[in-house]
Amino acid sequence: MQPAFERLQKLPGFKACGKNQYEAQCPAHEDRKASLSISIGANENILLYCHAKCDLDRVLRCIGLQEKDLFAPKGNNHKPESAPPSYWRRVWGETIPLDNEASEPGRRYLENRGLKLTSYPKDIRFHSTLAYFVDQQTKPG
Numbered sequence: 792m793q794p795a796f797e798r799l800q801k802l803p804g805f806k807a808c809g810k811n812q813y814e815a816q817c818p819a820h821e822d823r824k825a826s827l828s829i830s831i832g833a834n835e836n837i838l839l840y841c842h843a844k845c846d847l848d849r850v851l852r853c854i855g856l857q858e859k860d861l862f863a864p865k866g867n868n869h870k871p872e873s874a875p876p877s878y879w880r881r882v883w884g885e886t887i888p889l890d891n892e893a894s895e896p897g898r899r900y901l902e903n904r905g906l907k908l909t910s911y912p913k914d915i916r917f918h919s920t921l922a923y924f925v926d927q928q929t930k931p932g
């Protein structure tokens with residue numbers, strides 16, 4: 792964990808509110824709720840955002856940090872491992888064209904995103920393991 796994050800954990804009201812998501816009282820304004828959003832990115836860089844729109848520099852000054860402290864140390868910037876092309880070829884091979892009857896959830900998904908297609912491009916296909924739920928009750932997690 793980065794030293795900057797240790798500093799952020801000491802802010803009043805600091806608590807986790809999701810995966811790699813935290814909130815705390817913003818030190819740059821009189822904050823009665825936790826207005827400061829803290830996120831850890833995939834590259835372990837830290838993202839700060841005050842919902843009361845405090846200037847980042849001012850927030851950092853109040854915590855005693857500099858902007859560079861938010862970035863993961865160089866050399867530690869590991870890229871997420873990418874699956875080999877053979878994996879993607881296999882996944883692509885498992886997909887079915889959108890005009891296939893079994894692609895109904897895929898078509899419904901696109902329609903609900905406002906994409907009314909009269910024909911289906913060959914580059915957009917449906918994979919049966921992709922779940923799409925229209926109402927909140929059946930949504931997982």
Ligand SMILES: [Zn+2]
Binds near residue numbers: 817818820822826843
């Ligand atoms: Zn603020």
